[in-house]
Amino acid sequence: MVTLEEISKNYYLGSTVVNAVSDISITVNDGEFMALVGPSGSGKSTLLNIIGCIEKPTSGRITLDGTDVTDVPTDRLADIRARRIGYIFQTFNLLPVLTVSENVEYPLHLQGVDKAERRRRVEKVLHEVGLERFSTHKPAELSGGQRQRVAIARALVGSPSMILADEPTANLDHKTGMDILTKMKELNQRLGITFIFSTHDQKIMSIADRIVELRDGRLSNN
Amino acid sequence: MFLRLALRNVFRNRVRSLITLAAIAFGSTSLIIAGGFIEDTFIQLRESYIHSFLGHLQIYKKGFYEKGGARPFDYMMTDHEEITREIYSVEGVRQVTPRLEFSGLLSTGETTISFIGQGVDPEGERQISSFVQLDKGENLASGDKYHVILGKGLAHGIMADVGDPVILVANTMGGSINGLDVVVKGIFFTSSKAYDDRALRVPIKTAQRLLRTDEIQSLVVLLDDTAKTDLVKERLERIFEERGHDLEIIPWYEMADFYNKTVDLYKRQFFVLKLIIGIIVVLSIFNTMNMSVLERIGEVGTIMAIGTRRSGVVRLFLLEGIILGFFGGILGLVGGYVLASIISYIGIPMPPPPGATIYWTAAIRIVPGVFAFSFALALVTALFSSVYPAYKACRLEIAEALRHNV
Numbered sequence: 001m002v003t004l005e006e007i008s009k010n011y012y013l014g015s016t017v018v019n020a021v022s023d024i025s026i027t028v029n030d031g032e033f034m035a036l037v038g039p040s041g042s043g044k045s046t047l048l049n050i051i052g053c054i055e056k057p058t059s060g061r062i063t064l065d066g067t068d069v070t071d072v073p074t075d076r077l078a079d080i081r082a083r084r085i086g087y088i089f090q091t092f093n094l095l096p097v098l099t100v101s102e103n104v105e106y107p108l109h110l111q112g113v114d115k116a117e118r119r120r121r122v123e124k125v126l127h128e129v130g131l132e133r134f135s136t137h138k139p140a141e142l143s144g145g146q147r148q149r150v151a152i153a154r155a156l157v158g159s160p161s162m163i164l165a166d167e168p169t170a171n172l173d174h175k176t177g178m179d180i181l182t183k184m185k186e187l188n189q190r191l192g193i194t195f196i197f198s199t200h201d202q203k204i205m206s207i208a209d210r211i212v213e214l215r216d217g218r219l220s221n222n
Numbered sequence: 223m224f225l226r227l228a229l230r231n232v233f234r235n236r237v238r239s240l241i242t243l244a245a246i247a248f249g250s251t252s253l254i255i256a257g258g259f260i261e262d263t264f265i266q267l268r269e270s271y272i273h274s275f276l277g278h279l280q281i282y283k284k285g286f287y288e289k290g291g292a293r294p295f296d297y298m299m300t301d302h303e304e305i306t307r308e309i310y311s312v313e314g315v316r317q318v319t320p321r322l323e324f325s326g327l328l329s330t331g332e333t334t335i336s337f338i339g340q341g342v343d344p345e346g347e348r349q350i351s352s353f354v355q356l357d358k359g360e361n362l363a364s365g366d367k368y369h370v371i372l373g374k375g376l377a378h379g380i381m382a383d384v385g386d387p388v389i390l391v392a393n394t395m396g397g398s399i400n401g402l403d404v405v406v407k408g409i410f411f412t413s414s415k416a417y418d419d420r421a422l423r424v425p426i427k428t429a430q431r432l433l434r435t436d437e438i439q440s441l442v443v444l445l446d447d448t449a450k451t452d453l454v455k456e457r458l459e460r461i462f463e464e465r466g467h468d469l470e471i472i473p474w475y476e477m478a479d480f481y482n483k484t485v486d487l488y489k490r491q492f493f494v495l496k497l498i499i500g501i502i503v504v505l506s507i508f509n510t511m512n513m514s515v516l517e518r519i520g521e522v523g524t525i526m527a528i529g530t531r532r533s534g535v536v537r538l539f540l541l542e543g544i545i546l547g548f549f550g551g552i553l554g555l556v557g558g559y560v561l562a563s564i565i566s567y568i569g570i571p572m573p574p575p576p577g578a579t580i581y582w583t584a585a586i587r588i589v590p591g592v593f594a595f596s597f598a599l600a601l602v603t604a605l606f607s608s609v610y611p612a613y614k615a616c617r618l619e620i621a622e623a624l625r626h627n628v
Binding site: 096 | 231523525527620
């Protein structure tokens with residue numbers, strides 16, 4: 001469970017203070033499939049980054065499964081991200097020099113999982129996303145939809161309690177995007193993993209259990 | 223995983239990596255060539271001194287080396303045959319030969335010039351003075367009694383040639399003056415022009431007759447390997463102490479002042495060269511690594527977002543630097559070895575060093591120490607030049623870095 005209490009995040013653009021998100025309080029329960037929606041610049045990505053321990057809020061408090069992570073040191077936050085959170089990015093963000101299976105294996109390496117177990121789990125998640133035949137391919141040899149499936153496999157392989165997806169379908173055509181979301185929804189239902197994803201695609205919002213709308217950095221609908 | 227990732231990152235931009243590797247390899251090879259050339263110069267200069275007149279060790283009555291210049295006859299050795307036997311008992315000793323040094327005047331009847339003379343055992347000296355080369359005539363031989371060989375400059379100074387009669391005049395040990403008529407048997411030269419300008423050699427029996435003595439001044443010891451100098455010196459010191467001989471042993475390096483100064487000068491020059499090469503390597507790798515960070519900001523953001531610690535990012539970039547240094551260093555070693563072998567096969571014609579008269583051919587020595595140093599320099603400079611890019615990469619703000627992927 002993730003709890004945000006009066007979270008605000010300010011940026012400085014020169015001497016100007018920009019309020020990316022302001023005074024946001026929200027609780028995301030385990031197993032939810034939640035969409036953060038809103039126009040560009042509404043603060044979706046910032047909020048997702050705060051939930052994912054990538055950015056620290058300027059003020060407010062964030063707890064992850066009951067643990068306050070607001071002021072946790074950088075390395076501890078890295079460990080939390082490695083063990084408890086999976087990420088799916090709009091641009092897939094696969095490491096181009098590694099093969100599909102190596103990309104998927106990377107988070108397990110950070111967790112210190114032994115080699116045999118890493119291999120077993122990589123095979124399992126690649127099978128899950130239907131890419132076992134592409135395990136030795138480099139990302140550049142895959143289509144956009146396949147790359148995003150690799151990203152899902154990478155997010156999934158470490159058995160996180162929560163997967164965050166920032167505009168996961170923005171670089172995909174409608175059908176591929178829907179396939180990806182369907183896959184995410186299926187994993188959510190079958191494995192009970194919490195999914196929080198940002199999107200401004202109204203059509204794919206219909207698949208979400210819960211929609212949180214942001215406007216100018218504030219909640220406009222929860 | 224980090225090693226695999228680092229290795230692939232290094233070679234993802236092959237042209238740039240090859241240029242960087244070439245810069246590192248060039249630096250390593252340059253060091254090997256320069257170091258091998260300098261080492262060869264040191265060795266050739268050292269051996270020419272040792273084999274021209276110094277030997278590896280010279281043994282005198284205690285006090286001679288410091289005070290013998292003013293009163294040489296106060297430090298004569300009487301029991302040198304027994305001492306010679308004891309010296310031969312030490313492993314590594316190849317030759318021991320007595321010498322009697324003196325000074326006096328050399329005259330042709332028309333011209334007179336001062337000289338520094340050495341009474342030598344012609345047979346014993348043959349190995350020790352292998353770098354003494356005959357310009358004209360013949361070298362001294364056992365059985366010669368009234369013969370002399372003159373240094374080239376000395377012969378030129380008194381206008382004497384092979385076969386000419388000359389007169390040696392010197393103070394005897396008793397303080398009177400004695401003269402001997404001798405014939406010039408040969409004219410020699412060594413690596414030291416200053417020596418050739420003043421030196422002559424006569425059989426030691428002739429020198430003893432001139433000085434009216436049966437004694438000698440020094441024993442010159444030649445070893446089978448210059449590296450054993452200190453070891454043999456220590457053993458001989460122990461033997462002399464046990465047998466109660468009041469002797470001192472002077473190693474070649476305490477006598478070879480010109481050699482020591484040359485080594486000192488070259489070493490300083492080599493240090494500057496190492497510094498320059500080190501800076502070139504640092505700058506070339508620094509540029510590559512810095513470019514690599516700039517190009518991979520998004521990737522660094524990604525690996526940090528999925529849980530890589532800052533220390534992991536630092537490790538990744540340092541590893542990339544080490545890989546560049548390692549492969550560049552290996553290439554440098556191979557290049558250095560091949561180039562050194564080719565140059566040594568052809569040889570580098572060299573002019574005589576300052577104060578010398580002999581042209582010589584330099585080579586590039588394969589010196590394991592220089593190879594190890596050049597490889598270590600490649601690694602260390604590569605690692606050093608990766609530190610700032612690694613620091614820069616690990617300080618990136620993850621959210622900001624991720625925006626570079628869009």
